[in-house]
Amino acid sequence: MKRILPLLLAAFPSVTALHAEDTPPLVVKQSIALPGVEGRFDHAAADPATHRLFFAALGNNTLEVVDIAAGQRLHTLGGLKTPTGVLFLAEENLLVVACGGDGTCRFYDGTSYAEKGRVTGLDDADNLRFDARAKRIYLGYGEGALGVIDPATMKLTGRIALTRHPEAFQLEHDGPRIFVNMPEAKQIAVVDRAAGKVVATWPVDEFRANFPMALDEAQHRLFIGCRTPARLLAYDTQSGKRVADAPLSGDIDDLFFDATSARLFASCGEGFVDVFHVETPTRLERTHRLPTAAGARTAFFTGKLGFCLAVPHRGAQGAEIRSFGTATRP
Numbered sequence: 001m002k003r004i005l006p007l008l009l010a011a012f013p014s015v016t017a018l019h020a021e022d023t024p025p026l027v028v029k030q031s032i033a034l035p036g037v038e039g040r041f042d043h044a045a046a047d048p049a050t051h052r053l054f055f056a057a058l059g060n061n062t063l064e065v066v067d068i069a070a071g072q073r074l075h076t077l078g079g080l081k082t083p084t085g086v087l088f089l090a091e092e093n094l095l096v097v098a099c100g101g102d103g104t105c106r107f108y109d110g111t112s113y114a115e116k117g118r119v120t121g122l123d124d125a126d127n128l129r130f131d132a133r134a135k136r137i138y139l140g141y142g143e144g145a146l147g148v149i150d151p152a153t154m155k156l157t158g159r160i161a162l163t164r165h166p167e168a169f170q171l172e173h174d175g176p177r178i179f180v181n182m183p184e185a186k187q188i189a190v191v192d193r194a195a196g197k198v199v200a201t202w203p204v205d206e207f208r209a210n211f212p213m214a215l216d217e218a219q220h221r222l223f224i225g226c227r228t229p230a231r232l233l234a235y236d237t238q239s240g241k242r243v244a245d246a247p248l249s250g251d252i253d254d255l256f257f258d259a260t261s262a263r264l265f266a267s268c269g270e271g272f273v274d275v276f277h278v279e280t281p282t283r284l285e286r287t288h289r290l291p292t293a294a295g296a297r298t299a300f301f302t303g304k305l306g307f308c309l310a311v312p313h314r315g316a317q318g319a320e321i322r323s324f325g326t327a328t329r330p
Helices: none
Strands: 026-033 044-047 052-057 062-067 072-077 083-089 094-099 104-109 115-119 128-131 136-141 145-150 155-161 169-171 177-182 187-192 197-203 208-216 221-228 230-236 242-247 252-258 263-268 272-277 285-291 298-302 306-311 320-326
Touching: 026 072, 026 306, 044 298, 052 083, 052 298, 052 306, 062 083, 083 128, 083 136, 094 136, 128 169, 136 169, 155 197, 169 208, 177 208, 221 252, 230 252, 230 263, 242 285, 252 298, 263 298
Parallel strands: 044 083, 208 252
Antiparallel strands: 026 320, 044 052, 052 062, 062 072, 083 094, 094 104, 104 115, 128 136, 136 145, 145 155, 169 177, 177 187, 187 197, 208 221, 221 230, 230 242, 252 263, 263 272, 272 285, 298 306, 306 320
């Protein structure tokens, strides 16, 4: 079901423009209803070539597939046990879903959605990332580990030990490092994936609950969202030092950096998307707090498909996926 929403300021009746930009950087384009979906969402993935988005409906034990171009729900993948992480591998035409409830990493055909294989024994399976050059999947799981999975054989080929359970993590494209948030350790772990081990840890100091992460590799910046207190942190990836921090809306869950506009999008369960201008390496400038919906904190962003937000069913608000266009910076 496609429901066109008002655009620009009408879509955000109480937009808070905090600095120089008056035009909202995100423009609501449409809402795709997900009737029958209950509970919270976790992670998401995209296939830009087919305009598909894949959202893990963790509380519903399903994976929801929507077509952003057509504005409709395409498929519901059921039979999952607390789905968490999601990947779509275009070259392999594989949809990969991590399930924390039964400790599996499942592989599905990207067209038919038929299951092709699974890896088991991955307790508390969580976030997924893909190293396109090495053709390896990394999966955070257990009390502290990154699993290394070969998508060709759909088998676990290695394990990198961590001291605590990993939440969000990001891979360098032009380097060997993986940056890993470990909230229970109050640290960011730096992993050398070639060596298969942790080579450094960076403290988050007085901040806690460091869950989401975004990477600006070109400018050597790592962005961390913390929930306690609500704060956005920026680290220099060359020195490992924190270089900036800024206020943030509550209950952050996802962070995305758009290099084209030098913007950072932070989706927060308090009911806002916070937008930051991060053109200066040591300065974080929050330009907008865009009202969304309570509990809407799972999002996904690509330059081609724009920004998309999963809204859970709460009261009169039904579950839906909202898609946004991104406005050009003045």
